[in-house]
Amino acid sequence: MIKAGFKTLSAKSAAxxxxxxxxxxxxxxxxxxxxAGLAVAKAIYKQYPPSTGTPNKVLVLVGPGNNGGDGxxxxxxxxxWGSYDPVxxxxxxxxxxxxxxxxxxxxDLQVGELQTLEEVKALLNNKGEVKLIIDSLFGFSFKPPIREPFKDLISFLSVNHDKIAPVVAVDIPSGWDVDQGPTDIDINASMLISLTAPKPCAARFVESGKDKVHYxxxxxxxxxIAKKYDIEDIIDKYKNDDLIVKL
Amino acid sequence: MIKAGFKTLSAKSAAxxxxxxxxxxxxxxxxxxxxAGLAVAKAIYKQYPPSTGTPNKVLVLVGPGNNGGDGxxxxxxxxxWGSYDPVxxxxxxxxxxxxxxxxxxxxDLQVGELQTLEEVKALLNNKGEVKLIIDSLFGFSFKPPIREPFKDLISFLSVNHDKIAPVVAVDIPSGWDVDQGPTDIDINASMLISLTAPKPCAARFVESGKDKVHYxxxxxxxxxIAKKYDIEDIIDKYKNDDLIVKL
Structure with missing residues (x-):
């Protein structure tokens, strides 16, 4: 088990x-x-405030479970809010x-949807068009192996991570083991938004680079409940009426 | 019908x-x-930020319908959030x-509940103990007459309004006619939080005193939908990622 600088919640405890x-x-x-989804949007607004002019295009990668729902x-x-244009x-x-x-x-909000992985790749290859990628593919109940088309998608993001927009991971960087962290496939997220409390892999995320941002x-x-699950310290980090906190 | 300085939504349109x-x-x-309830809490935090020390006691008056649910x-x-103590x-x-x-x-959060109107009156008569009163008794679907114990409660608040804590009304000052405004019974709210869009009575609320606050x-x-109901102007007042706006 990873030793985190903050209290974490194992996959089993989180469930x-x-x-x-x-x-x-x-x-x-x-x-x-x-x-949860509102907190994700708030953290994104704080860390990646929209530039003025045309709404900022955000690619939202949605998985089949609750993590996808948060996305x-x-x-x-x-x-x-009007200043982002999610697809x-x-x-x-x-x-x-x-x-x-x-x-x-x-x-009803006219949010578009890409139908194929080829469309996703084409959009991402169109340099500068997408300003941000939300990874809401897999959450704390994820168990390997990663199936298609997600494996191909995550591999593409991994290989091209220095050419494309920053990836914001919801709760877990998709492809990672919730308790152990990186596997052979890494979505290379720039920002992680832990929901309820960080999972053990969040410690590995923070350690993986100086510029990694964690909310x-x-x-x-x-x-x-916080006491029962030994996450009081982390819950105490919230200030005032804020729905999010940068850790 | 009242002429408001802002677009409003009649009781019928709101429904x-x-x-x-x-x-x-x-x-x-x-x-x-x-x-809706989160917005009410956010507006309260902004307008009546908690004083330090003991959590600020807030009396929450809950009606039988959706307005009560928002409360x-x-x-x-x-x-x-930790800095208020609702009862x-x-x-x-x-x-x-x-x-x-x-x-x-x-x-589960150890929020207490008063069982009788006598307890409510006793608490409010205990000068300075309650810092704020949330009126989530009746919303836009309210139709007179007001029944007991609500009539007695609102009369008490009305008569004693200069001796007790400020009243924050959720969507409608309870007892008011949604479209026409004041009736013979006035809860004397200091602040009104309009939900989705102001109802016609909100204009009367704003006109009723210089120190009346409207969110x-x-x-x-x-x-x-905003266009369909002719409330685009009011929706456009929101800034950034804020969940509330002071009008």
């Missing part, structure tokens, strides 16, 4: 905490995902009503 | 817009209420699961 919030905690997934919510807030790549859609609803909300978001757990 | 968001708009009530969500955020008065509970869940979330929150409608 347990999420389950607890949605059972005895009486939160709905709609609520939690709304707050969809973040895309909606960014679009609503989705969401190749493996979940049939669940919540996800269909999140997609419908984005369609915390998803401010919805109470002191008792 | 129609809400219905549209939750049908063709594909929003869940959980999502919308979470964002419950606001109370949770205020409590989670509820929620005499007519809705049996609906969403409301039971919102109450459970507050119980807008609930930033979730797209330009097409």
């Amino acid at each position: 347990q905490l999420d389950g607890e919030l949605m059972s005895t905690g009486a939160f709905s997934i709609d609520q939690l995902m709304e707050l 969809l919510v973040a895309a909606r807030h960014l679009k609503t 989705l790549y969401y190749p493996k859609k979940t049939s669940n009503q919540l996800y269909s609803n999140l997609v419908k909300q984005l369609q 915390l978001g998803g401010r919805f757990i109470n002191k008792e | 129609q817009l809400d219905g549209e968001l939750m049908s063709t708009g594909a929003f869940s009530i959980d999502q919308l209420m979470e964002l 419950l969500v606001a109370a949770r955020h205020l409590k989670t 509820l008065y929620y005499p007519k509970k809705t049996s609906n699961q969403l409301y039971s869940n919102l109450v459970k979330q507050l119980q 807008l929150g609930g930033r979730f409608i797209n330009k097409e």
